[in-house]
Amino acid sequence: MKESAKPHSLLRAAPRAIRALCDRAGLTNGYCRRRCGSFLSVALVMAPIYHAARAKTADEVFREVSGSVVVIHNFDNKGKIQSLGSGILLPSGQVATNYHVIEKAGKLTVSLQGREYPATPGYIDRFRDVCSLVVSGMQGSQLLMGDTNLLKVGSKVYAIGSPQGLELTFSDGIISALRDVDKGHYIQTTAPISQGSSGGGLFDEHARLIGLPTYFFNQGQQLNFALPVEWVLDLRNRHALLSKAGSVDSEWVFRVIALEEKQDWSGMIQLCLNWSKQIPSSAEAWGYLGFAYLQKGELALAIDAYQRAIQIRPEYAHYWADLGVAYSREGQKTRQIEAYRQAVRINANYALGWINLGIAYYQNGDLEKAIDAYEHAVRINPADASSWFNMGITCRDAGQFFKAVESFRHTVHLTPGNAQYWLNLGEVYGLADRRAEQIEAYNQALRIKPDYDDALVSLGVAYGIAGRETEERGAYLKALHINPEHNTALFNLGQDYLEHSEREPAREVYSHLKRVNPELAQMFFKNYNTLLFPKTAK
Template sequence: MRLKRRFASTLLGSAAALAAVAQPIDRAALIEVAPSVLKIEALTPEGRFQLGSGVIVGAGQVVTNCHVTRHAARVHVVKGGVRWTATLQSADLQHDLCLLRVPQLEGEPVRIARASALRVGQSLMAMGYTGGVGMQLSEGEVVALHRYDGSEIVQSSNWFNSGASGGGLFDASGALVGILTFRLRGGAAHYFAAPADWLLARLPIERDFVSVAPLQGKTFWEESADAQPFFLQAATLEQNEQWQALAQLAERWSREAQDDPEAAYLLGLAYDGLKRHNASIAALQRCLEIDSNYVRAWARLATVYKRQGQQQDMRRALTRLASLDPKQANELSIELERQ
C-alpha cells in the first residue's frame, strides 16, 4: 500500500508539472474562429443535396472535403442565413480536400497550424454542421498521429457525424490543425481529420481552379482494404482483434518504413494479443528507440509489464507516460491496480 501511495504521488507530481499537455481550450479564441466555419450545400445534376461543412482559409476561399462536393454541379456556402455560390473549385480528391472559390464571401480566414506539432493528449475542438442543422462543437483530444504523405493524419476523440465532414479541428489556441474527414464505426475514438497543413503544401495556383462539376475517383480512405494506408488497415484489424493478421501487416510495415514508430508499436500490440509477451516488449522498446515520446508504446509497455509481473518496470513505464500524458497515465494506473 505504501508503494502504491508513493507511485500515485509521483503521478500527481508529474501531472502538475506538465499540465500544459492538456492545455485548456481558449474559449475566446474559438468564439473568434467559429464564424469562419460554414455550412456547405452541394446540389447534384439530379437535384439531390449533399450537406457538409467548410472553413474559410483565404480571401474568398473555403476548404471542404471532396466527398462532400464531388457529385455537385452547384455548391453553395451558407453563413447566418446568407448563401453564396462557389464559382470555381480546385480538387485534391486523393487527399479529400477541395478548395472552393467564393466571390464576395464575408468572413475572416483562420490561422493554419501543422498537425505534426500536436501531441497525444492535447486538447482539441471540432466544429461542423453535424446533421446539417446548427453548428455543433465537440471537445476532445489527440488520440494518435499517423504519418501519411508528408504530414500526420489526426485521430481524435472529437465526436462528429454526417454534415460535419469538411468542418474544422482546432487546437487550444484556435488554430486549424485538421479538416474533419471520416470515422470508423465501432470505436469511441476513431475520428480522423486530414491535416490542415496539406493545404500549405498544395495551395493551388490560378490555373488549378476549374468550374464546379462532378468529380471521378476515390479518396485515400475509400480505397479497397489492401490499398488503404497501413494505419487504416491496422485500425480495422485491431478493432476486430485479428492479432495474427495485424502482426503480419506490422512486420511488413516495419520493413518498408523502418523509421516509423507506429509500425513497431502495432507489432508490439499484435504480439501482446497473441500472448507473445517477450516479443511484445522487444517491439515496443524498438518503437521507443525510434521515438522516445511515443505515448501509446509507454502505455502498452506498462500493461505488458504488469502481465509479466515486472512491477518495477511497469512503474517506470507509467512514470514516463505521466510525463507525456498525465490523464492517460492516471487512468491506466487505476486500471492496472484493479487487475
C-alpha cells in the same frame, strides 16, 4: 532497488502510428560516499507529460473560430439538394472541406452567417479526401493554422461543424491517437463528429486549425478522424501532381486503420498484401505492410516491406525512421543509426527522427552524438519535455552536469506539477555539487507528492552529505513509514545506525533486509562487521 534512468524512447513504429516505448536498464544509480559508509541513492524514470502555454477556454476558442465555419449545400443537376456538409473559410478566401462533401455535385453554394454564396471546386485531392472551393464575394478569414507534428495524444481539441445543416455545432474531446502520414498526422479524437460535420474544423487549445473532421462509420463502429491541416496547405501542389498521376482509392486507408484499431495484425497483413498486389506502386501499401509485420514480430519481412516503400518514395523521411525501428528490434545498430540519419538528412526539421537518432546513439555509447541529436530536437520543438528529459539523462551520463541541470530545468518548467521530474533535477544538482538547490528540488517533489518515498530517501542522502544528521534519519524513517520494504531506505537507515554504534536497531534492519533483499543484506553485513568490529573484519 530502483532502476537508473535512460532516455525516453519515442521510436516511431509505423506510417500512421507512433508507439511510445520506455528503455530502462537494470542498474542502480550507485552510491554516495559519506564518512566511512556507503549510502545508496535512487533515480527514477517516468513517462513524458506535455504542457503547453496557457490554453484558451472553450468559450474563447468558439468566439475566435466560429466565424470561419460554413455550411456547404450540394445540389444535383436538377437543383435538388443532395447533401449538406461543413467547411472552413481560409485566409485566402477559399473554403476547405472533404472531397466527399462536394462529390457528384451539379451546383454548390456556401452559407455563412445567414448569407449564401455561389461556389465552384478549386483544388481537389480525391485520395486524401480534401478539396477547396472558390467562393464568389466572400472575404478571407483571420484563421490561424496549426501544426499536427507538434500535437500530443491526450491534448484537448474542439470540433465545429454543421451536422444536418445546423450551423456552429460545437463539441470537445481529446486526441486519442496520432497516425503519421505524409506532411503531418491523421488525428483520431474523442470529439463527436456527426454526419454533416465532415469538412468542418478541428482546433487546438489555441484556436488554431489542426484538421478537417471526417465522419467515418465502419463495421458498426464510428471512428472520429480529422485530416491534417497540412493536407489543406498542400492542396495546390497535390492537385497539380494528381492531375498528372491519378489517385488511389482511399478506401484502402480506412480499411487498414479499422484493422489497426482492432490490432488485427494478421488481417492487416493480408489486406496490405492484396493492396500491394493490386497497386504495387503504392508506397503506402508497403509502409502499412511493414508496420503490420513489425507488430507481429516478423522483422525480416518488415524490413523488406519498408525497403520496398523506400524504393518507391526514397524522399519520405518517415519510412526511413520506420526502417530504423525495425533494424533496432533486430539488433542491427549500425543500420538503425544510418536509417535515422537518412531520415534527418531528408528532413532536417523532423524532430522525432532526431530523437530516435539520439536514442540509438545513446544505446551505442556515443553520448556526444546523442547530445547533438537531442539539441536538434529541442531546437525544432522546445516545448517537448521528452527531448529535454532525454538530453538531461544523456548529459548526466556523459558527465556534463551543467548541461544536465539546464535540460532538467527545462523539463520541470514544462511539467511543473510532476514530482518525479523534480527528483531527476535534484539528482543532477547533487552531481553538480549544488547541494542547496538539490535539497530544494527534493522538497519540491515532496510538496507535490507528500507520500513520495523515493524523494524522501534521496532527500535523506542529501541531508547526510550536508551533515544534517537528524533530518537525514528522519527522512529515511518517513520513507519506511510509507513503504516498510523500501530497500534503499532500509540500507541507508541501517548504515546510519551503524555509524552511531546503535547495534540493536542495526540488527533489526539486517533481519528485515535478509527477507526482502538478500544481496543488500550481505552488503550490509560486511559494513556491520567493518564498522563495529574493525579488528575482526581485518
